[in-house]
Amino acid sequence: MKKLFLLALVTLGLVTATSLPVSGNTTTKTPNTTTTATTTDPSYVWTKVLSRNTAVAYHAKSKSAVYLWNATHTKRVHNLKNYPNTTWYVKNSVVMQHGNKSHVYYEVYNYGNAADGFIWRGYLTKGVNPSQRALAAKGVIKLSSERSLQFFQDNLTTLASLPQSQFQKLVTDQVAAKLTKSVSDTKLDAMAKILATQDISTRDAAVKAGVTNPKTTNFTVKQVDPKTMTGYYSYWAKYRTTNALHYYAAVVASHVSGLTGNSVNGHYGLYIVPDTTAKTWKPQITIVTD
Structure with missing residues (x-):
């Protein structure tokens, strides 16, 4: 017998951000499915996960339509074109392999935590959004114990999904x-x-x-x-x-x-x-x- x-096993979702972008074997080309379909072939495979100790600010490089995806890269969850003045904070970095190419994706969230998702790091540039009017916007946020625990729990949930x-x-x-x-x-x-x-x-x-x-x-x-x-x-x-x-x-x-x-x-x-x-x-x- x-x-x-x-x-x-747990809840999970991933976590905090660091001051440096994660290095990885990435291509310079834009992941071609990011702007062409509402759903994609679920063949984006996570090969590496890197946690972070601080939440670092990024914003979209352009006002074009680029998307935040779910963890498996099968569903669009937000269009950054609808958030022209938003500063995004990086929670985690994930290396996703698609075919024989690898790309680094950031899991990001806005300051109010009303929206989050995964995006290819090539669509972002480091720093607070210049269009953001909120004077309190910071380039780096030190995680409180409460936020760190929440990121850990979210991380668990994401992994299980x-x-x-x-x-x-x-x-x-x-x-x-x-x-x-x-x-x-x-x-x-x-x-x-x-x-x-x-x-x-x-x-x-x-x-x-x-x-x-x-x-x-x-x-x-x-x-x-x-x-x-x-x-x-x-x-x-x-x-x-x-x-x-x-x-x-x-x-x-x-x-x-x-x-x-x-x-x-x-x-x-x-x-x-x-x-x-x-x-x-x-x-x-x-x-x-x-």
Whole structure:
């Protein structure tokens, strides 16, 4: 029988801004779907997330129609042409890959937090909007504890809204980086995927993957809901970070560490099981150890 551990995963949305634009392998061309369609091919894949410690002011380079998008780049949420006098503050930076090209997108919000979304950084220029009449506009906003916590929670929600494959890649890469003393095993990974996608026994999966004497543990992530989340606040209070991805990885890594501590060689395999039936997906994570 497989053991189920309920893990409360969290709300997320991303976070604060820093004084420098994020570097990345970006192209100089404008992402061509940004101004041509209301919805696009959902093939913008998050490959990197960078949190920020301050909110830095930017504004649109021109008064042309450019758009803020949702996190998956499938829906326009705001047209900057309708905000000619607005200063936008950067919450996070995300590297999105589209085909074989990568672009840095900023998650931005206006000062009143009435509008936010993701935009290719090439459409923005750093600084307070010259047309803004509000004298209180600042080039850099130091985050209060309340705003930092809110960004962290928003960050959690945003991450949970990503396609499962993207969520899995982001989390597992972070987990692998944390578990420097443990060794990921491709055979165990293969076995985890077999268990996750086929209704067969642990023994049969082990034979098929060529693994000897494996142990498996499954735990599911609860629906993202502030009322049921556990652990996220104490984590934030300790680290004061807006990087929710690190929180997810820390929780998963703690489970892996507990299991590999009693394993033979400390090898592990990790796989997030797709759940395409639920309206709000609740991934089951399978851990395999030797």
